[in-house]
Amino acid sequence: MVVTLVLFLVGGLVLGKAADLFLAKAYRDESLRAPLLRCQECRRRVAHRDAVPLIEALNLGRCTACSARLPLRWFLLPVGCSAMAAACYLEFDDAGQAAVGAVFSTLLLALVFTDIERRLLPDRIVLPGMVLAAGLAWLFPGMSALDTFYGGLVGLGIAVALILASLPFGAGAFGMGDAKLILFLGILLGPSAVVVAMFASTLSAGLFAVVLLATRRRGFGDYLPHGPFLVMGGLIGLLWGTEIWDWYVR
Numbered sequence: 001m002v003v004t005l006v007l008f009l010v011g012g013l014v015l016g017k018a019a020d021l022f023l024a025k026a027y028r029d030e031s032l033r034a035p036l037l038r039c040q041e042c043r044r045r046v047a048h049r050d051a052v053p054l055i056e057a058l059n060l061g062r063c064t065a066c067s068a069r070l071p072l073r074w075f076l077l078p079v080g081c082s083a084m085a086a087a088c089y090l091e092f093d094d095a096g097q098a099a100v101g102a103v104f105s106t107l108l109l110a111l112v113f114t115d116i117e118r119r120l121l122p123d124r125i126v127l128p129g130m131v132l133a134a135g136l137a138w139l140f141p142g143m144s145a146l147d148t149f150y151g152g153l154v155g156l157g158i159a160v161a162l163i164l165a166s167l168p169f170g171a172g173a174f175g176m177g178d179a180k181l182i183l184f185l186g187i188l189l190g191p192s193a194v195v196v197a198m199f200a201s202t203l204s205a206g207l208f209a210v211v212l213l214a215t216r217r218r219g220f221g222d223y224l225p226h227g228p229f230l231v232m233g234g235l236i237g238l239l240w241g242t243e244i245w246d247w248y249v250r
C-alpha cells in the first residue's frame with residue numbers, strides 16, 4: 001500500500017526529528033530555557049521551520065543568517081529514520097511489527113551521532129533500549145520470547161569476548177558503551193541475527209579502516225568509533241538477519 005508507505009516515511013521523519021531534538025536538548029551546556037536550535041557560529045536562534053529536513057536541504061544545510069554549516073545530524077538523523085521506517089514496512093509483513101522496528105531503528109541511529117559527536121553511547125538511550133527490546137522484540141517475525149533471552153546471552157558472550165580480546169590494546173580500544181550496545185543488539189535481534197549483525201559490522205569497519213589507511217586519512221592506532229558500525233550491522237540484522245542466517249546455515 002502506497003499510502004501506508006508514505007505514512008511510514010513521514011512517521012520516520014517525525015521520529016528522527018524527535019530524537020534529534022532530544023539529543024540537542026540533552027547535550028547542551030546552556031540553560032534549559034535557551035532556544036532549542038541555535039547556530040553554532042552566530043549563536044542566532046534558528047527557526048524551527050529552517051530545521052525541517054526539506055527546508056534545511058533547500059538552504060543547503062546552512063544558517064540563513066551567517067551561512068555557517070548547521071549540524072549534519074539535524075538533516076541526516078530524520079532522513080535516516082525515515083528510510084529505515086520505510087525499509088521496515090517493506091520487509092516486515094505486518095505494519096505493527098514495522099512500527100516497532102522503526103522505533104528501534106531511531107534509537108540505534110541516534111547512537112551513531114552520539115558516538116561520532118561525543119564518543120559516547122549514552123546509557124540513557126542504550127539501557128531503555130534493552131528494556132524495550134526485552135519487552136517487544138518477540139513481536140518481530142521469527143522471534144520468540146526465548147529468542148530475546150538467548151540473543152541476550154549470545155550478545156553478552158560476544159561483548160565479554162571482545163573486552164577480553166581488547167585488553168592488551170589498552171583502555172579505549174573497546175569501551176563499555178560498545179559492550180552494552182552489543183548486549184542490546186542481542187536482546188533485540190535474537191541469537192542468530194545478532195551473529196549476522198556482528199559479522200556485518202566487523203566487515204564494514206574493516207573495509208572502512210582499510211580505505212582510511214590506504215588514503216592515509218588515518219594511521220594505525222587512531223581512534224575509530226565502533227558505534228556507527230555496530231549500529232549498521234544491527235540495522236542489517238534487524239531487516240534481514242534471520243534470512244541471511246538461514247541462507248548461510250543451509
Ligand SMILES: [Zn+2]
Nearest residue numbers: 039042063066
Ligand atoms: Zn549563523
